[in-house]
Amino acid sequence: MPVIRFVREGRDVECYPGENLREVALREGIELYGLKGKLGNCGGCGQCITCFVDVEGAPDAALTAPTAVEVQKLRRRPQGWRLACQALVQQSLAVVTRPQAGLADRDALLAEALSRPLPPGPLAWPTPVEAEPEDPEAGVEAGGTTTSDEANAEAPQGR
Ligand code: FES
Known part of the structure; x- marks a missing residue:
């Protein structure tokens, strides 16, 4: 599972791949x-x-690519800034929340956060499991009896 390292708060939070960064932060009280x-x-x-x-410093693949609305809204903001609500977490990364508020020793804190290893998170999205082909004998129990579902399906309808 990816880990989000919240630099300002000094917390590591696990999340599922594909989770929205804003929602994870709010859930965790960040x-x-x-x-x-x-x-x-x-x-x-x-x-x-x-x-x-x-x-800043996160691998490109850590978050989904900026959305069109995000590109438009962030065009005058520093490179490396994202809108948390538009970003889905794909791999582990370090994040500075509220960068507009400033953070004393930000560079040192970020460098320290990036120097400690983070688990990479999933390297590929899980592939869906193929469904088993239907077995025509399914539902027929030993001795040739049918399951109650089949019996109900065969029961006369009406009245
Ligand atoms: S909550 Fe992200 S732009 Fe409004």
Whole structure:
């Protein structure tokens, strides 16, 4: 499972691959929003641009590619910033929440966070398990009797 290393909070949080970064943070009680976002945010629609995170140093594949709305909304923000509500976690990464608020010793904290190993998370998405082909003998129990489902299906309908 991928691990999100929240640098400001000093916490590592596991999540499922494909989970939304904003939802993981909120579930874990991580404060994503500054004052403006606390007073009112869009609930994860990509419209309020208050859920900034800085993912500088993260592998490109750690998050899904920026969405079109995210590219448009972040065009004047530093490279490495993402909108947490638009990013799905694919691999482990370190994240600085509320980068707009500043963080004393940010560079040192981020370097330290990136120096400690993180599990890579899944290297590939799980492939769906193929369903077994239907067995025509399925449902016929030993001795040639049928299951109750088949008996019900064969029972006369009506009345
Ligand atoms: S929560 Fe509004 S843009 Fe992310």
